[in-house]
Structures are given as structure tokens and as C-alpha cells.
Amino acid sequence: MAKYKVLELLTSLSMGKDIQPGAVIEIDDDQAAAILLERGCIIPAEMQKKTAEVKSINFEIKEK
């Protein structure tokens, strides 16, 4: 089971409700996750974290 950040409005079958962009969700179905990734609806939450880390490092370098 992996965590993903929602980029586009999702309609969840299992939860029976909409999931707004910005929410972090867990998807245990790899095939479903792959489809949503390919469509740009979600990104891995870990990647989001790493991107933030890179931005933070870049900011520190600029400050120096």
C-alpha cells in the first residue's frame, strides 16, 4: 500500500465520495494507482516530499 497526493478531483468508488486535490490517500491496488498516475491525477506522496526537500536545499544554496 502506497501513499499518493491527489492532484485532480477524484470520485472514490470505495469511499463513495469525492476526494479534493491536495489530500493524501492510500491506494493498495497497484494497477489502479498506475492508471491514475498515468492520467496525472495523483503523484506519489514520497516524490512530493522529495520535491519539497530539493526546493528547501535550493533555497539554502541561494541564501549562501
Next chain:
Amino acid sequence: MTQITGALSAVNAAVQYSANGSTWTSDLSGAGNKVTVGDAARMSGAKYTFDGDVAIITTGKREPIEITFAFVYTEGASDAYKLLRDLHEAEDGTAIYMRWIPKGLTVGNFVNTVGPVKITNFKDPENDPESGDPLMFEITVLAPSITRSTYST
């Protein structure tokens, strides 16, 4: 440009109804026959001046969209006809949510949702003895916009 792939027909499309926009227990696909979406227009205007040869164009806000759903007429107590007619005839009209999924109920497909909306027109079946087609009825709703989302698990 390379010819696109992925074109589809409405062979697996689905239509659903909800009273609150979160619980979608009523799948009307078994009776649903057609979803007709009206123009999604933006107000616009044009004026001409004595100078110049072309119009001055301005644009305004987005206009509401009419969506018509056609269903096969049946008389079961929990069938689409009675369900939707009762909602329309309730005092002041009952607000509903409708959605349609062109590609069907699988992950990754687009979902179009409107609501809360009220039925603005309810068209009973035409009874024509010269036709062998199933009787049909239609509802029309007027929505300020259509929300697109993606089906997920």
C-alpha cells in the same frame, strides 16, 4: 499528426442519481438511454463603432447548462420513472445530484457530476400506437456548471 487512439462509444456509459451527492446508491444505467448536454456557453456581446470595420467583442460569465436524461419507461415502484417523477412533483421540487460516466464504472474514467439541481422539465412518454419502440420519458436539469472528476478506487 498521428491518428489518435482511444476513441470510444457510449456502450459502457453509466448514469447515476444521488439525493445528497455523497451516496450514489441509485444506478439508473439499466433504464438510461441518452444524456444530452446543452451548450456550455459564455455570455458575449458585440458592438460596432463608426470607425473600424470589425466588432468590439466582450465576454461575460458562464451561462447555465441544460442536461437532458432519457430513460426507458417502466412502472416498478423503485424504477427510474416513479423515482424521478416523485422528486419533480414534490413541493418546491427536490434537489438532486446526477452524474454520468461516458466510459463506464472503472478506475481512471472521467465522471461528470451536476448538483444540487432541480428537475426543470419532466417529459412523460409519448403513446403512439404506430410505434413498436419502448416508451421513453425524459428529465431536464439546469446546472450552473458540470464538475469533472476521475474515478478512483
